[in-house]
Each structure stands twice: as structure tokens, then as C-alpha cells.
Amino acid sequence: MPPTPPEPAAVLARPHTAELTGWGRTAPTASDVRRPTSATELQRALPNGSPRGLLARGLGRGYGDCAQNSGGTVVETTDVDAFTIHDADPASDTVLVTAEAGASIDRLLHALVPQGLFVPVTPGTRYVTVGGAIAADIHGKNHHRKGSWCQHVTSLHLQLADGEVVEIGPDRDPELFWATAGGMGLTGVVLDATFACPRIGSSRLLVDTDRAADLDEVLELMASGDHAYDYSVAWIDLMAGGRATGRSVLTRGRFATAEEAAPAAGPDPYAYSAGVLASAPPFVPDGLLNKLTVRAFNELWFRKAPVRRRDELQTIPTFFHPLDMVGGWNRIYGPQGFLQWQFVIPFGAEATLRRIIEELSASGCTSFLAVLKAFGEADPAPLSFPAPGWTLALDIPAGVRGLGPLLDRLDELVVAEGGRVYLAKDSRVRPELVPQMYPRLDEWRAVRNRVDPQRRIRSDLSRRLGL
């Protein structure tokens, strides 16, 4: 977390009313916020929720309203963060880790990497909790190879709406387990989880970079070459138009062996340091990010990238979490906040992908580099986001004129191709589209109704979308 000193436990355990938002800082709502300091205290929260229900919250890195519960109780898990790295046969590829829900990937990495281990999946920020990783069934740059987070979970403890604690997993009440994976916290409170962490040869990555002049080129590079890499993602400049539409920088890589890493890593192949190098100023006026500043930034960034580079050694923070180097960077969007729109459409729908990118680029709305990736197979979770196809994610300032109607139109294109948007990032999709985007929604609802018939677990997202 950004370097705010922790408040005394006694103060935090007491409920207080606070306004909360997601990472995009839009649509704040107030709730009764509790921050238990132990697993026992966490378990006590659910039976004592308010009439407007209860919801678990991790580090608030969901972009929209998924971790808010207006007028109800919100339990912040971040102080319940103990974890154990289990003993394993040195010959095994993975090692099991059991972590309490509030443990962050940041904390885990500080313990795992020096022991030659990594997390199975990491998002673009390490400031997410294990609970949030499960609730959003998060994906990373390795989705095409390793799938999403919950595919690596062997079991978890879930506290249900009536207070009962159950242990579930892919082979233990799989229905409830997969409804919890990507279930946006609505099936219960995850107390802890056990997941398999892969071994790594060093704390460095061997990275190949390719600069693609347009969309066709980057799609072709990914389609033909991703299988050779463990990790792959492209940054795409959505402000470039005309022949440069879709120009991108593709970075792909894998963990280096100790020998490969030696020139950069020095004596300790597993040395790991990750910190916040700078902080965004606490108050930023509206309109700092305008068309000119963003266009200039994107231009500079594109030109800086090598046309083709092979086997560059990069650190974990540089390769996986570059945004984390600036603390509180979400504030640069000013008081109105911003939103992230992320969708996936199946392979074969490249014409629609192109049309969406062209419309975004023509709309002139300011977007820093967006992220493009090819997903692999989906897991069995009815509300899990990833599905085979292309996913594009972009940040847009919320105050942009006509943004609502523009994204509504683009959603229609996505749905027409059988695609969907990511609920962990959503803050504005038309509720009527959700059953089309997630055709197994009713299957998920049946499980939710089984474990929470009275809807004691609620979120602003569930209210807004009628989940």
C-alpha cells in the first residue's frame, strides 16, 4: 500500500461511517466500515451486518462500485493477512500457500520471491488481496497459458450469509466454489484460500519487445507467437488514428534461470525489491489530462520503444507492475475520476475489434495506453470474465462529454459478437446487457440463492446491475 501509517487497531475495529469509491473514484456511497484485525473478528462481522447487508472489501482496486455497499456494512479485510508457505517436495513444480483473505499479492511476493516462488497469476497491480483475486477471478499476462486465479486455488474457506463457514474447492461443492470464483463477493466472505504457487529460476524476466505499426501487425504477432511465451501483453495507443490505428508495443517473456539472470541480478538470483518511487499529488485540478498532453505522452512512449529487442532482463515490478511505481496515480484524473472499460470478444471478431478501436480513436476521448491481450481457455465459473478471444482495457476520464452513449454503443458491438465486459472494472454498463454478456447468470443466481436466499450480502454493483 502507499505509505500511510496504519491506524491503531482499536480505532479500526470500531465501525465508522465513511464514503467509499472504487479505484476510479466515481459515484461515492457511504457505509458502515469495519476493519477487523483478526480472523475471528472477521467472522463476527457477517452475522452483525446492517439491514442493507454486508460486503467484503480488499484493497479497493476494483475500478467501479463492486466493493461498495451503500447504507450497509463493508468489512475491510486488509488487516487479516497472515499466510503460510507449505513444505513441498523439491521436485514439484508448485508449492501450496494458504493465505488469509486480506493478504495482498504485494506482501506475498516479498515472501515468495526470495524463496524462488511466484504467484500463479498477477494483475497489473500487486495491491490486490487474495479475497479480491478470487471474487474477480483475476487474470494476468499468462492467461493464455495458465488461465485465471481460481484455477490455481485448491480450497478456500467461505463464510456464508447465515454465518456458517464452509470449506469448498474444485472437488468440494464445486458449484459453490465456481460461483464464488468471479462471484464479486456475493456468495459469501472468503476467509482464506490455499493456492498453488509456481517455482521460478530467478527474480528477473527475459523479455522480448516488438513495436507494431498498426493493429493487423500486433494481432498477427500475438496470434503466431504468444504460445512461445509464458507472459504476453501489448500496450496499444488508442489516440493514434489513420494508418497508425492500433499501433502497439508488444512485450513478452518468461522468468530467467539463475544463470541467465546473473548479469543483472548479481549474487542473489532471487533478490526482490518493490516500492513506490513517487506519489501523485493529493489534489489535481480537472482537465490536467487533456487531448494534447495525452497524445504527446503516447507519442513519446511509442517512439521510445525499440522496434525489436530480444532477451532483455527486467525486474518483476518493471515487467508486471509498472503503474505501482507511482502511489495513488488514480488521482491524476482529478476530482471527477475515471473509469476503465474492459471487454473480451471471441477470436474471429477482429473486424469488430478494429471498429471499436477506430470509434474510440475517432471519438477523441483521451486515453492513455490501453492494454490488449489474447485470452486462453475459460474456467468453469459462470461469472468469470476471461474467455478465448481478444481483451482490450482502457482508462477514460469520467467527465468526457458523450462518454455514456459512446460506451453503450460499443457494448452493443461487444454483445453482438458474444463478448462481455469485466464486472470488476465496470461502473456503467446497461443492466439489461448483463444476462447476454454472462449467459450463465441464472445458473450463478441459483447457487447464490441457495446460500443467501435473503440477500444479506449486497454491493452497489449488485444493486446497479440487479445481479
Next chain:
Amino acid sequence: MRDAVGAVQSVLVLGGGSEIAQAIVDRLVGGRCRTVVLGARDITALSPVAARWQAAGATVDSFAFDALDPASHQAAVDAAFDAHGDIDMAIIAFGVLGDQATFDADPVAAADAARANYVGAVSASLAVASRFRTQGHGTLLVLSSVAGVRARADNYVYGSTKAGLDAFAQGLGDALVGTGSRVVVVRPGFVHGRMTEGMQPAPFATTPDKVADAVVAGLAKGREVIWAPAVLAPVFTVMRNLPRGVWRRVSAR
């Protein structure tokens, strides 16, 4: 719930017959709004608009509401919230313009205007605010007026009711900081319509549709005060600071 681009899913209008409010609701229903609840003196008169919004996919409900009966406000507002779940936005739209000459001759009529425009708005707003606090979110849209920025000799009763309302609404907005709810004050200028029928338009006269457009744009931008048209913001900054004698001449019709 209100979304990231300022769209709401449900709206409660107090003074449901208001042309300005109806133009706003038209736009909300064109967006995400699927629940419209109208409080009005004469609910039968609302059938045509109700039918229009139903055709657009919204559920429309109405109930009897009289601004002049503050004792009934909390119960009426509670019933609306209880029946429809979360209300994302409430619009305080009722108001009477009246006629200064009539008020001069009939102090009781003047007091009634004050009771509707100010007293009734105070109790109705507080009734809504208490429900907003409970649900942890909500936008209260208060239709004030530029007439309240500085009272004019030819409509100072009306102007003073709006001045009181405007001050009340700003204070309430500040009091609600941290509760997830907020107050947005709308200050239209002269709006062509029922209320101003037969009157000579003031400079920068506008229409209910244009006011509604300004409101929707202001909501998306997270504004706390919306002037309609926008030019009235600088104009009234000047007007408010004119020497009294100059103001008297400028504001005389």
C-alpha cells in the same frame, strides 16, 4: 444506483407536473432511469407523461403531494422509498411564481407562496435527506432560480422564497458531505412555459428542454450548481455586485 457517468436508475419528483422536471425526466428515462415516482397535487393530470415514460420502458408511480402540508411530507416520502427501493435522485420541482401586484394586495397569498416555495421545500428536502442518509447515497436536485440571487422590485416575494430555498439547499449540501448524498442546485433564468405564460421574456430566456440539457450535462460533470443557460453565472456575478441604485434601474421592467 448512480453510475460513473452520472446516470441514475430511479427518480422521485416532488411537483411532478413541473414542465422543467418533466423535461429532465425525459432525459433520465432516455438513459438508465427505469423507475419514476411522481408526487403532485393533481395526479390525474400526469397520465399522459406517465404513459410516455412507460412506453420508454420505465415503471411510473404517483402519489398525492401538497407542498403546503409539511406535516405529510415525511410519510409521503417514506412511502415512495419503501415501495420502490433505492431512489437515486429526488427533484424538488414544485413552486409558484405568483404576481407581485396580487401579493401586495393580499399578504396571505404572499405568505402561501412562501409556504409552498420555501417552507414546503425545507420539509420535503429534509424528508428526502433522511432517507438518503439511510441508503448511503442520493442526489437531491433543487430547482432554485436566478430570481433568488438578487431580489427585484417586481417579484421580490418570489425572489426571496428562492433566496431562502437556495441558501437552505447549499447548507444541506454541505451538511450531507460524507454521507454519500449530495445536493445540486439548479438556477434557471426566465423559462418559457406555463409558469411564465403571457409574461415578457427576460434576457437569456430559455426553455424547459434546454434547462434539462444543462442539468444532465451538469450531473455528468459532477457540478454542485447548474446555471441555465450557463451565461447567467457571470451575468449574475455582476448583477449581485452592482450598486443598489444601478440594480434598481437595470432590474426594472
